[in-house]
Amino acid sequence: xKQRVGLVVxxxxxxxxxLLPVVWIVSLSLKDAVAVTNGSPGFFPADGAFAGFDNYRDxxxxxxxxxxxxxxxxxxxxxxxxxxxxxxLAAYAIARLEFRGKxxxxxxxxxxxxxxxxxxxxxxxxxxxxxGLYDTWPGLIIPYMSxxxxxxxxxxxAFFREIPWELEQAAQVDGATSWQAFRKVIVPLAAPGVFTAxxxxxxxxxxxxxxxxxxTSTEAARPIPASxxxxxxxxxxxxxxxxxxxxxxxxxxxxxxxxxxxxxxxVAGLTSGAVKG
Amino acid sequence: xxxxxxxxxxxxxxxxxxxxxADRPEVSDRARQEQxxxxxxxxxxxxxxxxxxxxxxxxxxxxxxxxxxxxxxxxRAFIGIDNYVTALTDGLFWRDIGxxxxxxVVTVGIELVIGFAFAxxxxxxxxxxxxxxxxxxxxxxxxxxxxxxxxQFAFTYQNGFINGWLPGIGDSFNWFGETTPAVIAIMVSExxxxxxxxxxxxxxxxxxxxxxxxxxxxxxxxxxxQRLWRVILPNMRAAIMVAVLFRAxxxxxxFDNIFVMTSGAVGTESISFLVYxxxxxxxxxxxxxxxxxxxxxxxxxxxxxxxxxxxxxxxKARGEE
Numbered sequence: 001x002k003q004r005v006g007l008v009v010x011x012x013x014x015x016x017x018x019l020l021p022v023v024w025i026v027s028l029s030l031k032d033a034v035a036v037t038n039g040s041p042g043f044f045p046a047d048g049a050f051a052g053f054d055n056y057r058d059x060x061x062x063x064x065x066x067x068x069x070x071x072x073x074x075x076x077x078x079x080x081x082x083x084x085x086x087x088x089l090a091a092y093a094i095a096r097l098e099f100r101g102k103x104x105x106x107x108x109x110x111x112x113x114x115x116x117x118x119x120x121x122x123x124x125x126x127x128x129x130x131x132g133l134y135d136t137w138p139g140l141i142i143p144y145m146s147x148x149x150x151x152x153x154x155x156x157x158a159f160f161r162e163i164p165w166e167l168e169q170a171a172q173v174d175g176a177t178s179w180q181a182f183r184k185v186i187v188p189l190a191a192p193g194v195f196t197a198x199x200x201x202x203x204x205x206x207x208x209x210x211x212x213x214x215x216t217s218t219e220a221a222r223p224i225p226a227s228x229x230x231x232x233x234x235x236x237x238x239x240x241x242x243x244x245x246x247x248x249x250x251x252x253x254x255x256x257x258x259x260x261x262x263x264x265x266x267v268a269g270l271t272s273g274a275v276k277g
Numbered sequence: 278x279x280x281x282x283x284x285x286x287x288x289x290x291x292x293x294x295x296x297x298x299a300d301r302p303e304v305s306d307r308a309r310q311e312q313x314x315x316x317x318x319x320x321x322x323x324x325x326x327x328x329x330x331x332x333x334x335x336x337x338x339x340x341x342x343x344x345x346x347x348x349x350x351x352x353r354a355f356i357g358i359d360n361y362v363t364a365l366t367d368g369l370f371w372r373d374i375g376x377x378x379x380x381x382v383v384t385v386g387i388e389l390v391i392g393f394a395f396a397x398x399x400x401x402x403x404x405x406x407x408x409x410x411x412x413x414x415x416x417x418x419x420x421x422x423x424x425x426x427x428x429q430f431a432f433t434y435q436n437g438f439i440n441g442w443l444p445g446i447g448d449s450f451n452w453f454g455e456t457t458p459a460v461i462a463i464m465v466s467e468x469x470x471x472x473x474x475x476x477x478x479x480x481x482x483x484x485x486x487x488x489x490x491x492x493x494x495x496x497x498x499x500x501x502x503q504r505l506w507r508v509i510l511p512n513m514r515a516a517i518m519v520a521v522l523f524r525a526x527x528x529x530x531x532f533d534n535i536f537v538m539t540s541g542a543v544g545t546e547s548i549s550f551l552v553y554x555x556x557x558x559x560x561x562x563x564x565x566x567x568x569x570x571x572x573x574x575x576x577x578x579x580x581x582x583x584x585x586x587x588x589x590x591x592x593k594a595r596g597e598e
Contacts, residue, residue, distance in 0.1 A: 010398035090322040099315035118549040119569035123333035146329035271481035
């Protein structure tokens with residue numbers, strides 16, 4: 001009994017820890033912009049300072065913000081797709097084939113995962129300007145791929161090792177063509193792993209900030225985290241908190257949707273490949 | 278944010294022979310074919326990974342020996358190790374290294390304790406698992422910049438709630454006015470966002486500790502505290518060390534939260550932020566490159582020290598977990 005009470009308290013603490021700041025940013029986004037400019041402390045909007053969805057309308061009505069959402073979605077989805085395709089090939093080789101340099105590939109991936117991203121800012125800034133990739137979608141997609149590949153390779157290799165590949169031969173013995181065996185047996189077994197790797201990769205790309213601020217200069221390619229941080233409003237010393245909060249909530253919605261639908265897969269991916277994005 | 282912990286399963290897993298492979302005479306031929314196919318499969322990934330890391334860092338090494346400013350690119354000139362001398366003799370560099378190490382040690386220490394407590398709860402709990410899993414993934418998945426904003430606004434006296442909630446702190450206390458409180462605010466945001474990841478890694482480690490062993494210790498009369506320190510923790514040492522290594526290296530690169538919450542003001546600047554400022558704000562590519570190289574080397578040093586100090590055996594962690 002005592003233990004059960006302890007557990008309930010523990011679960012309560014975990015939920016408060018995880019959700020309180022989220023509730024807070026939503027609450028802040030509902031505060032009236034004028035009230036916020038003049039100062040409106042407190043967790044919930046004060047009496048008369050409740051703005052309803054005004055801030056959301058303003059944020060969504062802002063061209064820069066909408067462009068940034070489109071940039072982020074496009075860049076993240078493209079780099080996720082490309083990265084997962086390349087990682088699937090590499091992970092298949094690592095999990096299934098014997099070859100020299102396997103250790104080297106895994107070590108390289110590990111080293112890149114630990115790489116201090118900011119150290120690349122200076123040379124990449126210079127290189128991208130020289131080759132015309134500065135402030136373009138490909139200019140961000142390429143570094144995103146480099147930095148999500150390790151995570152995708154580790155996760156996928158961990159998943160692929162678990163697949164009972166003998167089933168492919170078994171199906172062929174039973175009369176399936178090799179294409180049928182691959183499509184009907186291997187693809188359904190591998191798909192969850194590929195999918196999980198894609199989610200983790202997407203999270204990384206969506207979250208990136210360093211490349212987002214250093215390799216872009218206009219709304220042509222600037223992704224949402226960078227755009228939020230540059231949005232200072234009229235007074236740089238008094239940022240439009242409630243408007244930014246509304247923007248932040250909008251930027252968080254894709255993450256929440258993915259988490260709600262795929263929570264089990266994400267945890268499995270994080271702990272089996274033990275990966276962080 | 279891109280630490281990848283090594284896979285729980287090992288990579289020297291036995292290759293399952295293809296049918297007929299073993300009893301055919303041209304084994305070496307097949308092996309060579311397999312070799313070539315494998316290398317072709319990994320090549321694109323390796324090229325992309327190196328394109329944006331190895332090549333630029335070599336380029337940074339080259340540029341670091343020049344004085345090179347974007348505001349006057351024609352004045353680019355070779356100056357040997359002057360950039361390094363300037364950086365290493367400047368108090369700012371060492372102060373930023375100190376602040377960065379402080380961020381790393383404090384946040385990882387606190388995350389380890391809270392993350393372990395969360396993992397214990399999640400390990401035992403039999404109800405609401407989906408709800409807990411969903412909640413714990415929200416901080417993990419949320420954009421760091423958003424976390425930074427949420428906490429920055431929470432701490433401000435103009436619109437926040439923390440001054441009102443914390444006893445003994447005046448309503449108009451400015452958290453971002455001096456170093457200590459500003460550093461604390463940044464750490465809170467960092468810890469909030471990354472503790473869930475730590476707890477998930479520790480939860481995976483906790484699942485490896487056999488219940489029989491804990492039960493046996495209980496039968497032998499070990500207290501809860503003894504079971505924790507003598508049975509549970511030693512048996513998940515590998516998992517803890519891997520989690521610490523990767524979180525520590527991640528924390529050492531702290532940048533996003535500082536950018537959003539203080540822009541490096543009042544002594545909250547980390548070494549990553551210094552590199553950024555030199556390059557992007559001051560256009561000093563030569564000096565920025567030298568600092569990039571120093572940042573790169575310091576990350577290597579930190580990784581080496583952690584591996585040595587805590588005797589993290591990556592291969593062992595990979596093979597045994």
